[in-house]
Amino acid sequence: MTKNVEKHVDSCRFCWMCRHICPIGNATGQERNTARARALGLSLVNRGALGLEEVIDNLYECACCGACTKECVTGWDPVLFVKQARLECALDGVLPDYIEKLVNNCIERQNAYGVLELDEALKDAIAAHAQKTGTLLFLGVDARCRVPNAARDAIRLLEKAGVVFTVLDEEPPSGQQMDYLIGRAEETKGQMENCAKTLNAFENVVVYDPQDAKVFKREYKELGIALSCGVETFPTFLAGLLDQGVLKGSNEKIAAVYQDPFELSRDLGETDAPRKVVSAYARYSEMLMHGKDTMWAGNLLMREWMPDVMKDVARMRIQNAKGVGAAAIVTASVSEYASLKAAADPDMQILSLEELILAAEEKNTPVSGTDGGTVYAGQPE
Ligand code: SF4
Ligand code: SF4
Structure with missing residues (x-):
């Protein structure tokens, strides 16, 4: 581990102040699911008392949600050391089988779930926005592969608002799944750089999934991956549509x-x-x-x-x-x-x-928009 990450591990005072806010720890009631227990395990690994493979399952019981980071009285970052330790496990070849399978899917099939074909109705909805415009709606792998009805609703809402936009038939992964699974490995950075090239062909990108928005706006910046396009989250874009009436x-x-x-x-x-x-x-x-x-x-x-x-x-x-x-x-x-x-x-x-x-x-009366799309006017009854 880097010295900085070792410092984060060793700075945990095992004080329990973050214990009550861990969603996983609260759900399981197990002490092992807290940041404190993870820091203790990694501290023993750093001192040679445990092998990395002995704490690896526990590392994947963390959502990296950052609630403990926000609460940590020492100001140190448990998410940082969890992600670094996952990267070490990947580099040492000691990933658990259930994680390795997902990583391989990310590399070979561009999504952790191994999905090869999108839902037919979603494919049709995407095909209706194949034409290149200035605005890309980036759906993300979870919506595309696992919740196609949500992806279709997002498309339908922008259609109803008269927005002219593109959705990609073959959308590259943002790298968020790889970042979660194995941290900032070369393969993760490769996915991110590849995705940035696609995004930069547009003026604006509206990002449907917060997991993608986070990596676009934070991880890409930290890794020096330049985005020349505007990046807006879906809720912010919708708030703008409200402002515009x-x-x-x-x-x-x-x-x-x-x-x-x-x-x-x-x-x-x-x-x-x-x-x-x-x-x-x-x-x-x-x-x-x-x-x-x-x-x-x-x-x-x-x-x-x-x-x-x-x-x-x-x-x-x-x-x-x-x-x-x-x-x-x-x-x-x-x-x-x-x-x-x-x-x-x-x-x-x-x-x-x-x-x-x-x-x-949808209770409102549709009227023609100036750009040929459809906007909705009039208050619902
Ligand atoms: S980052 Fe991990 S340990 Fe911290 S609160 Fe979230 S799930 Fe729990
Ligand atoms: S609040 Fe910080 S120092 Fe205290 S147990 Fe949690 S991670 Fe460790």
Whole structure:
């Protein structure tokens, strides 16, 4: 490990101040799932008392959500040492089989899930936007491979708003899955550089998945991978459409909370734009642990090796929403959307931002837009 990373490991005071905010630790109730336990394990590896392979499974029980980093009293970064240790495992060839399979899929099939063919209806929706324009809607691997209905809704919403945009038939991976699985390996950087070339052919990129937005706006910068295009998150783009009066909002509002994806709120500091959108369509309140303090609600990638824990993580978040009397959780993360849906609580609606908006805007009267698209005017009844 680099000296800097060793310093992070050794700086953990094992004080337990981050213990209560780990979504995985809270779901499993196991001490091994906290940042503290991981630091202790790696500290023993650094001193030669344990082999890396003895702590490797525990390293992959971390979501890298950064809640502990934010809370850490020493100001050090558990996510940094977890990702560095994963990279060491990859370089030493001691990755667990269940992770190696996903990494190989990322390299050979461009997505960790090994999906080769997209959903037919999604392919049709994408084909309708094959023509090159100035704006790219970047869907990301989770939406394309695992939640095609969400990808189609995102496309449909921009169509209804009269936005002229492109969606790529063969979208390169952003590198976010590789970054999570093995950190900043050469292969990860290679995917990122390749993706940057594609993005830079556009003036603006609207990024649907917060996991991609985070790497575009943060990791690419840290790795010196230049993006000459504008990069906007999907909620910020939608907030702009509201400002322009293209989206109108709704008078019929359900009681909802917003599930902040940590990539947007904690990593990119984006908390206002999604709230502006949600509050235009929902009677909105805050649940426990929101904004930069958000509690992660699970994801699709970790579901590959920890499906039951992902359900428990999501169920705990649903309880937080019930605690403030919400009837719905609205999320801007396609991965958390799928995770919350899989928890299948009959008393809680799980809505993507686009589902929330489409339900209201489709009641409006369509009128022709100036660019030949369609905009929606008039308030819903
Ligand atoms: S990064 Fe998140 S999942 Fe990992 S130890 Fe910290 S709080 Fe837990
Ligand atoms: S708050 Fe920081 S120092 Fe304390 S146990 Fe957690 S990671 Fe270690």
